[in-house]
Amino acid sequence: MLVRILKKVDFSILFAVLALSAFGTVMVYSASMVSGVMVYEVTSDFFFKRQAISWGLGLIALFMGMMIPYKLYGKLFKPILFVTIGLLILVFFFGHTSNNAQSWLPIPGLGKFQPAEMAKMSLIIYLATIFTKKSSYIEDFTKALLPPIILMMLVVVLILRQPDLGTALITLAVSGLIIMSSGLRKVHLYSMLGIALTAAVLMYNVGLSEEQLSRFDGAYQPFEYADNEGYQLINSYLAINNGGLFGTGLGAGIQKLGYLPEAHTDFIMAVIAEELGFIGVGVVLLLLGLIVIRGFYVSMETHDTFGRLLAIGVAGLIGIQSIINLGGLTGLLPLTGVPLPFVSYGGTSLLMMMFSAGILINIHIISKLKKEQEEQAAA
Incomplete structure (x- = not known):
């Protein structure tokens, strides 16, 4: 049975995830070995060791995601969501503050855990489950759409209040993608887009702090604010320019030597x-794009609504988070402190990303096994 399952594994996703996460662990060491000593006053391999441990746990999470039948999450969506909301609330009472954000819960002997990272996947599971159950009356806005939207906004607001604008925006965007893929009427889709645009304008004008607003100056006028808001972006430009086609060589970068914060x-x-x-x-x-494209392909090849929406959510999460991270370091988008999936330092992010990739592979496995069973039955 195990051999039969292994034959159905999407090895393109598996290879890309393993390659990116292993490569990311190496790059974390290269990026932090000097700043770890100079800025954080720890050993040069401090962040590398932590990321290596997270990578090892991530391999377990990846395997679990691959082996646990994805439909089980649909049965457990309520406790998953309620536990997530509970953890997000606990952050306000017991959370650890770093970089002006109270986003981490300390775990004695193990480090820190970021509930907002878990919230992204929990909300994907919740919305995929709810819209599968409501598919027969999805056109009824009040019954089918309004209740999950209210719960979704509760999670987003809890994340936004930490404050974690980047994660809140990702959560909102991925949720919107699942909602748009659920088969709702066009009039409801246009109404929601209008509401989202209005909310974005209001948030920009009255809902963002001065520090968050200053990130727009840093992104779009970096050289006018070179000593403060634009400092990171300018040094990011210098690093990109220094690299050229082939780079300076692994470990030989200059900007990470105290010039580029959060390298x-x-x-x-x-x-x-x-x-x-x-x-x-x-x-x-290329590897990130491969995971996202294959993820959307997995969503198209499964005939199960829950599996389709779940795959869309996971692929969308990886793609949207990658775009927001890359947009920040190139100046196309304001900085939001979002890690690059599978590559950036961050234990909770790496664990959840590898687990979600495992879910994608599991959806592919079950879809292939079901297709094989149908072909055998028809023969």
């Missing part, structure tokens, strides 16, 4: 660009 987290792609050049960046983008 091992938000700006790790800038370090990759400097040390491995356009070719290194291209390989990372």
